[in-house]
Amino acid sequence: MDGSNSNVKLDKVLTISSLAVVFSSVLALAIYSKESIAFAEKLLYWSTSIFSAPVLLFGFFACLFVVGLAFSKYGHIKLGEGKPEYSTPSWIFMFILAGLGSSTLYWGFLDWAYYYQTPGLNIAPNTPEALKYSVPYSMFHWSFSAWSIYALASIPVCYSFHVRKNKGLSLASIIEAVTGFKATGIVGRTVDLLFLLCMFGALTISLVLTAITFTNILSSLTGIPNTFMTNVIIVVSVSVLFALSSYVGMDKGMQRLSQMVCYGVVAYAVYIFIFGPTHFILNNTISSVGTMFSSFVAMSLYTDPMGDGKFTREWTVFYWLWWTSYAPGVALFVTRVSKGRTIREVLMAMVLGGSIGMWFFMGIFENFSVYHFMNNIIDVPHILSTQGGEVAIAQLLNMLPAGTVMMWVFLIIMVIFLAAHMDAVGYAVSATCSQNLAEGQDPSRNIRLFWCVMLTLVPLAMIFSKAPLDTMKAATVVCALPFIVIILVQTFGLVKWLKQDYATLPSHMIEQGEISAALKELQEKNESVIQQVLSTDINSEKEGKSV
Numbered sequence: 001m002d003g004s005n006s007n008v009k010l011d012k013v014l015t016i017s018s019l020a021v022v023f024s025s026v027l028a029l030a031i032y033s034k035e036s037i038a039f040a041e042k043l044l045y046w047s048t049s050i051f052s053a054p055v056l057l058f059g060f061f062a063c064l065f066v067v068g069l070a071f072s073k074y075g076h077i078k079l080g081e082g083k084p085e086y087s088t089p090s091w092i093f094m095f096i097l098a099g100l101g102s103s104t105l106y107w108g109f110l111d112w113a114y115y116y117q118t119p120g121l122n123i124a125p126n127t128p129e130a131l132k133y134s135v136p137y138s139m140f141h142w143s144f145s146a147w148s149i150y151a152l153a154s155i156p157v158c159y160s161f162h163v164r165k166n167k168g169l170s171l172a173s174i175i176e177a178v179t180g181f182k183a184t185g186i187v188g189r190t191v192d193l194l195f196l197l198c199m200f201g202a203l204t205i206s207l208v209l210t211a212i213t214f215t216n217i218l219s220s221l222t223g224i225p226n227t228f229m230t231n232v233i234i235v236v237s238v239s240v241l242f243a244l245s246s247y248v249g250m251d252k253g254m255q256r257l258s259q260m261v262c263y264g265v266v267a268y269a270v271y272i273f274i275f276g277p278t279h280f281i282l283n284n285t286i287s288s289v290g291t292m293f294s295s296f297v298a299m300s301l302y303t304d305p306m307g308d309g310k311f312t313r314e315w316t317v318f319y320w321l322w323w324t325s326y327a328p329g330v331a332l333f334v335t336r337v338s339k340g341r342t343i344r345e346v347l348m349a350m351v352l353g354g355s356i357g358m359w360f361f362m363g364i365f366e367n368f369s370v371y372h373f374m375n376n377i378i379d380v381p382h383i384l385s386t387q388g389g390e391v392a393i394a395q396l397l398n399m400l401p402a403g404t405v406m407m408w409v410f411l412i413i414m415v416i417f418l419a420a421h422m423d424a425v426g427y428a429v430s431a432t433c434s435q436n437l438a439e440g441q442d443p444s445r446n447i448r449l450f451w452c453v454m455l456t457l458v459p460l461a462m463i464f465s466k467a468p469l470d471t472m473k474a475a476t477v478v479c480a481l482p483f484i485v486i487i488l489v490q491t492f493g494l495v496k497w498l499k500q501d502y503a504t505l506p507s508h509m510i511e512q513g514e515i516s517a518a519l520k521e522l523q524e525k526n527e528s529v530i531q532q533v534l535s536t537d538i539n540s541e542k543e544g545k546s547v
Helices: 012-031 033-050 052-070 088-099 103-117 128-141 144-163 171-179 186-222 228-248 250-275 278-294 296-300 310-337 343-374 380-386 389-397 403-432 445-465 469-502 507-511 517-546
Strands: none
Touching: 012 186, 012 445, 033 052, 033 310, 033 469, 052 144, 052 296, 052 310, 052 343, 052 469, 088 250, 088 310, 088 343, 088 403, 103 128, 103 186, 103 343, 103 380, 103 389, 103 403, 128 144, 128 278, 128 296, 128 310, 128 343, 144 171, 144 310, 144 343, 144 469, 171 186, 171 310, 171 469, 186 228, 186 310, 186 389, 186 403, 186 445, 186 469, 228 403, 228 445, 250 278, 250 343, 250 403, 278 296, 278 343, 310 403, 310 469, 343 380, 343 389, 380 389, 389 403, 403 445, 469 517
8 A cells, every 4th residue: 555655755856857868869869860870879789799798697697696595594584564565466467567568569479580580509590490499599588587687686675675774765775875875966866867767768669669569550450540640649548547557556556457467468378379379389388498498508698709799799688788777667666566575585476477477478479470480371580571570460360260359459458568567667767756755655646647747758759750769779778787787786785784684693583584683773773764854844844834
């Protein structure tokens, strides 16, 4: 349940700064389109080339760290008092919706086709071997490493907010708690500004791609012209749903949307599994998971030293940076919904629950697509290269019983998926721009509604100005590079805190909820500081009203 938030205020300096940078960037992209594309291509190439090896090592380190932490004695630490606020299925569903964009439905049918045409591990393209590794590579990019990066970013924030009772639900607050740099200082403002820019860029890409896919399929179904106004209607409709969900709050809004989407996607996948090539889907899904596991280390550390490194640079490194750009926002959202859970529960739900969910969806959707390609029914890679992915998806769905109906259902699920994802991102942005946010509190409804509008305007401006999406993609990835350092700083702080707070306690005492005397004293001190801040704000408001 949302806590009282009458004392939570909008951080005007951070809000104005972020909006000024975002809208100035969109305007510059529209005016200098060609120059922006050329600059973005060079920036993306050099950033992914120079930092290729460090990014791969970061993804691999994330996997090792979260597994080690989950099964250590520190995995028993409870994040906040009381029972969990949400049932386990709803909780995991919200994780999945926060961490995945609606464009996941697009990639779910088509991701394998890219790897078939441009495979990794020095495999020849467009060969049976490339086809064998296409689905496993997709599962690799969307499972353990990706969710481990999310988890690595989330646990320090959860621990700082729920266990140490540090005030403020923002990255700058965590950096202040670890390093001492003030959240309102230059370092703190820079961290939060980079976070907001990443959230705008990442969400814009998902929303624009979804809108384009939606309008293309809608046009093929109804004959409605695929124009800017059609895109506007789609984006505005989704935003209204997103705004309503955000306004009614986490319990009634996001929780219900996440349940609707996940149950809808599961039902949709089951329908394809039953009425599609069931035997092939089952066998190739199992085989693909096995191939992914057997090649996991090779895929994780494939730097391609004997080649040009193009696959690693354009796929694995890009994906890890893409996940990293979303990670800070996911961390804030995970912190909000995980009160009462243990560190082990959070890690298992994110890494194992998220991975299994992706294997299920990718296994069914992608293998349904692969089957039609193997049997010369639909040449998905060729259509993808020549006509666009949305055309391939429409042809694939049309192969199902009641194909037209299933295409409509696909569009409905995509819209609700996008609204739920926007809700999660909107919460993270609102929390970052809210001052005095304490445990049990949410950003005010007015702040959430304000960001609902702002997060919608940028994609509309991108579509209207026809600004190059690849440029925003490059900007988002480049902004993600500093977040690797920020996440590592947070992880250092977490390790230091765990040793200070729980190193002397045996595993069974931690499991029983015992804490050290030093931690208890720190919690009381921080809670006292938060109450003083809130009391000061209340008195200031009363004095203002009296005047």
